[in-house]
Amino acid sequence: MKLIGSSKDEQVKLYAVKETEDAIERVTLDINGRTKDFYWSISHxxxxxxxxxxxxxxxxxxxxAVIIIQTGRGAGLDNYEIHVVNSDNLSKIKVQRYEDIVAEHIDSRVSKNDNGTLAITVNSQMQVDNFNYDFDPAPxxxxxELSFGGVVIYTLDNHKIKLSLPGSIGISPTYVCDFNITxxxxxxxxxxxxxxxxxKPIK
Known part of the structure; x- marks a missing residue:
C-alpha cells in the first residue's frame, strides 16, 4: 500500500487502497496499528x-485522528473536508456541515442601494451586522442573500476545529465577508x- 500522509508523530497514517487516474477512491487509515478502510476521495x-x-x-x-482533505480548487474555489476518527474504535465523529451551520445560524439579506452599491445585512448567532459593498459584481x-460553499477551509487551532467560510455575491463568485467558525x-x-x-466584511 502506498503511504499518502502521516501525522507529525507518525501515529496516524493514511494509505491509498484504490486509485484511478484522477483520484484515490478508497484509503486505509492506520491509528497506532489499528486500521480501517474509508471511501474518501482524494483528487490527484x-x-x-x-x-x-x-x-x-x-x-x-x-x-x-484528524484528516483534512482538499476536495476542490480553482478560480474562486478552495474546498476542504474534515474527518475526525475515534482512535479506540475507529468510528467517525460527526462534524456539523457548513450547510447546516448556515441554515441554522446565519441569515443574510442582499439588496441594492440607489447608487449601485449593495447593502448587506448579516445575522449570525443573534448578532446583526450591516455593511455596504462598493459595487455590484453581477447587476x-x-x-x-449571500452564497456559501466556494471556499470551505478547515484548520485546527489549540485543540479546536476552525472553519473559514466566506460569503459571496455574483456568479463568479465575489467574496464580500468572512465567517470564522469555531x-x-x-x-x-x-x-x-x-x-x-x-x-467580518472583506474590504
Missing amino acids: HSGTEPQLFYTDLTGDGKEE DYHQD YNFDKADNEFIVEQIKF
Missing part, C-alpha cells in the same frame, strides 16, 4: 497533500457543533 489534481493530526479534540484526554443576477464537542450527541461565529 488538488495539489495539496492530506493533512493528518493526532490530537485531543473532544477533551476526554485521548487523542483523535443582472438577482441575489437576495466548533465545540457536544458529548451528548457525539458531534462537533458550532460554538462561535465571528463575522
Whole structure:
C-alpha cells in the first residue's frame, strides 16, 4: 500500500487502497496499528497533500485522528473536508456541515442601494451586522442573500476545529465577508457543533 500522509508523530497514517487516474477512491487509515478502510476521495489534481493530526479534540484526554482533505480548487474555489476518527474504535465523529451551520445560524439579506452599491445585512448567532459593498459584481443576477460553499477551509487551532467560510455575491463568485467558525464537542450527541461565529466584511 502506498503511504499518502502521516501525522507529525507518525501515529496516524493514511494509505491509498484504490486509485484511478484522477483520484484515490478508497484509503486505509492506520491509528497506532489499528486500521480501517474509508471511501474518501482524494483528487490527484488538488495539489495539496492530506493533512493528518493526532490530537485531543473532544477533551476526554485521548487523542483523535484528524484528516483534512482538499476536495476542490480553482478560480474562486478552495474546498476542504474534515474527518475526525475515534482512535479506540475507529468510528467517525460527526462534524456539523457548513450547510447546516448556515441554515441554522446565519441569515443574510442582499439588496441594492440607489447608487449601485449593495447593502448587506448579516445575522449570525443573534448578532446583526450591516455593511455596504462598493459595487455590484453581477447587476443582472438577482441575489437576495449571500452564497456559501466556494471556499470551505478547515484548520485546527489549540485543540479546536476552525472553519473559514466566506460569503459571496455574483456568479463568479465575489467574496464580500468572512465567517470564522469555531466548533465545540457536544458529548451528548457525539458531534462537533458550532460554538462561535465571528463575522467580518472583506474590504
